[in-house]
Amino acid sequence: QVHLAESGGGSVQAGGSLRLSCAAATSSTCMGWFRQAPGKELEWVSSIDGNGNVANYTDSVKGRFTISRDNIESTLYLQLDSLKTEDSAKYYCTRGWKSKMDIGTPQGGQGTQVTVTS
Numbered sequence: 001q002v003h004l005a006e007s008g009g010g011s012v013q014a015g016g017s018l019r020l021s022c023a024a025a026t027s028s029t030c031m032g033w034f035r036q037a038p039g040k041e042l043e044w045v046s047s048i049d050g051n052g053n054v055a056n057y058t059d060s061v062k063g064r065f066t067i068s069r070d071n072i073e074s075t076l077y078l079q080l081d082s083l084k085t086e087d088s089a090k091y092y093c094t095r096g097w098k099s100k101m102d103i104g105t106p107q108g109g110q111g112t113q114v115t116v117t118s
Contacts, residue, residue: 002026002107004093009112018080020112022093025069025076030097033067033078035089035114043089046078047097056098061087083116090114 008020025031032047046067048055055067066079076093090111094102102108 002095002102004095004102004107004109006091006093006109006112009091009114011115011117012083014083014085014116014118016083016116018083018114020078020080020091020093020114022076022078022109023074025071025074025093026095029095030099031069031076031093031095032098033076033091033093034100034103035087035091036111037086037089040089042092042100042103044098044100045091048076049097080114083114085116085118088114088116 003024005023010018029050033045034042035045036042046057048067048069052069064082068077090113092103092111094100
């Protein structure tokens with residue numbers, strides 16, 4: 001049974017970088033990242049296909065975030081560069097293309113907190 005576990009979050013100043021990881025990313029399955037800031041709805045951030053060849057991003061992170069995966073290590077990554085205060089949120093990984101299927105389920109992780117200070 002898949003169990004996802006996010007890590008790599010932290011507190012950084014605006015303009016800084018973080019690299020998020022998601023362990024137990026299922027190979028040959030599309031994966032993605034969502035985020036949720038306090039008082040806001042869950043927001044899709046990025047998705048990647050099973051081979052790591054096709055990726056898509058929400059407009060607000062294009063050119064700043066990069067999604068990737070290592071199917072040998074069963075790990076999904078999200079590189080966050082040029083961070084802005086509005087990127088502050090808890091980040092979750094999940095299976096599927098733009099799907100939040102694992103979030104809030106026994107298969108999903110607890111998320112990893114990203115806090116960007118000005």
